[in-house]
Amino acid sequence: MKKKAIILLSGGMDSSVVLAMAKSEGFECYGLTFDYGQRHKVEIEAARQQVQDQKIKNHLVFKLDIGNFGGSALTDNIKVPKINSGEDKSNDQIPVTYVPGRNMIFLSIAAGYGETIGARDIFTGVSSVDYSGYPDCRPEFIESMNNTINLATKSGDEGNKFVIHAPLINLTKEETVAIGKKLGVEFKNTRTCYDPHEDGGPCGECDACILRAKGFKGLGEKDPVVEHFEK
Amino acid sequence: MKKKAIILLSGGMDSSVVLAMAKSEGFECYGLTFDYGQRHKVEIEAARQQVQDQKIKNHLVFKLDIGNFGGSALTDNIKVPKINSGEDKSNDQIPVTYVPGRNMIFLSIAAGYGETIGARDIFTGVSSVDYSGYPDCRPEFIESMNNTINLATKSGDEGNKFVIHAPLINLTKEETVAIGKKLGVEFKNTRTCYDPHEDGGPCGECDACILRAKGFKGLGEKDPVVEHFEK
Numbered sequence: 001m002k003k004k005a006i007i008l009l010s011g012g013m014d015s016s017v018v019l020a021m022a023k024s025e026g027f028e029c030y031g032l033t034f035d036y037g038q039r040h041k042v043e044i045e046a047a048r049q050q051v052q053d054q055k056i057k058n059h060l061v062f063k064l065d066i067g068n069f070g071g072s073a074l075t076d077n078i079k080v081p082k083i084n085s086g087e088d089k090s091n092d093q094i095p096v097t098y099v100p101g102r103n104m105i106f107l108s109i110a111a112g113y114g115e116t117i118g119a120r121d122i123f124t125g126v127s128s129v130d131y132s133g134y135p136d137c138r139p140e141f142i143e144s145m146n147n148t149i150n151l152a153t154k155s156g157d158e159g160n161k162f163v164i165h166a167p168l169i170n171l172t173k174e175e176t177v178a179i180g181k182k183l184g185v186e187f188k189n190t191r192t193c194y195d196p197h198e199d200g201g202p203c204g205e206c207d208a209c210i211l212r213a214k215g216f217k218g219l220g221e222k223d224p225v226v227e228h229f230e231k
Numbered sequence: 232m233k234k235k236a237i238i239l240l241s242g243g244m245d246s247s248v249v250l251a252m253a254k255s256e257g258f259e260c261y262g263l264t265f266d267y268g269q270r271h272k273v274e275i276e277a278a279r280q281q282v283q284d285q286k287i288k289n290h291l292v293f294k295l296d297i298g299n300f301g302g303s304a305l306t307d308n309i310k311v312p313k314i315n316s317g318e319d320k321s322n323d324q325i326p327v328t329y330v331p332g333r334n335m336i337f338l339s340i341a342a343g344y345g346e347t348i349g350a351r352d353i354f355t356g357v358s359s360v361d362y363s364g365y366p367d368c369r370p371e372f373i374e375s376m377n378n379t380i381n382l383a384t385k386s387g388d389e390g391n392k393f394v395i396h397a398p399l400i401n402l403t404k405e406e407t408v409a410i411g412k413k414l415g416v417e418f419k420n421t422r423t424c425y426d427p428h429e430d431g432g433p434c435g436e437c438d439a440c441i442l443r444a445k446g447f448k449g450l451g452e453k454d455p456v457v458e459h460f461e462k
Binding site: 060062063064065066068069070071094098099100101102103104105108109111112113115116117135136138140141144145147148149151152153154156157158 | 291300330332335336347348366367376380383385
């Protein structure tokens with residue numbers, strides 16, 4: 001029997017690649033997508049599309065009202081900074097697109113869900129190389145979260161430990177794209193932009209778009225999602 | 232200006248006492264109650280009642296579908312064990328009333344909420360003395376969770392650290408009741424039972440009822456909630 005794994009699946013490029021990686025490692029994958037009041041809801045449809053593309057049987061869209069707290073450009077009417085507008089963050093700051101506690105909340109729920117269905121492996125697409133500077137994407141956070149999960153849960157307590165896999169944490173976007181291509185990820189169907197146009201197309205100017213473009217550019221390629229919406 | 236604090240408020244005896252403690256320490260209290268699909272929904276009404284009784288201005292009832300995961304007697308149709316029925320847990324086991332990841336998920340969300348409203352103090356009523364044996368009630372879990380929160384959040388990262396207060400963690404139920412009485416907690420309006428009767432009255436036989444009764448008995452008193460429902 002295959003080992004079960006929970007995959008945090010936002011529908012973006014990174015988590016779609018991670019899903020393909022977990023699948024290629026032989027895990028029975030359970031996609032977990034959060035509907036947390038994000039402005040970029042095309043993400044959720046993209047996650048569903050990845051589940052189809054990658055032929056995953058299990059997918060849970062979990063509704064979570066952290067958007068109600070406010071305080072982030074991803075859930076509120078705060079303007080998403082654009083790279084060419086002078087609104088972008090100065091280098092060392094955590095940007096306004098930061099959602100308070102997001103990955104901690106997501107991983108906590110993933111662990112609760114995992115304990116219930118018998119999965120002890122949790123995959124997340126966080127990276128601390130080409131990233132937006134969010135504190136909850138760093139290796140020290142992941143390690144601490146993993147410890148906390150094992151102290152908080154019956155399984156962890158009984159020695160059947162949880163493992164958080166963050167296979168992209170030390171990779172550049174270029175490396176991530178290369179792995180995804182190798183594993184056949186349909187990048188055209190992934191959505192990364194924080195502030196998409198009404199048709200779901202990427203703005204091309206937010207932090208997420210810029211980082212994504214970097215990945216394809218490094219390989220001398222054009223992002224298929226950009227090509228798709230230009231048509 | 233008063234310092235803000237988030238109080239995890241279930242409507243049970245312990246969290247109601249903790250709310251009174253936080254208030255008496257001078258915090259501006261923000262009650263946070265989770266509607267997580269628990270069978271004992273009278274809890275939520277009891278939490279609202281505490282907010283009224285203790286004249287708290289801010290109260291958020293946060294809907295959270297962890298009940299959908301299943302796997303716990305508190306959210307499913309699994310029978311809640313009764314102390315006199317031979318169904319009760321053997322001494323060293325985690326009971327079926329355990330909800331996977333519950334306190335970790337609650338504290339994660341409390342931190343996200345706290346970061347948004349400018350609260351860095353989080354109060355929880357967990358105890359590891361007279362308790363049901365849940366792993367997420369132990370001091371080592373609380374400590375690890377606190378570290379994780381500070382690594383996960385912008386505030387923690389910037390040195391404006393979160394502090395989890397668990398003032399009951401080393402107290403017996405008797406000591407908890409004594410503090411609550413001193414602070415004027417209206418115990419009649421708190422609800423603790425895992426498996427209440429239709430009128431909201433306590434079953435008197437589940438783990439939660441037994442522990443609660445111990446607190447009052449130790450002080451030579453009868454639980455006012457039991458008296459209330461006997462009338």
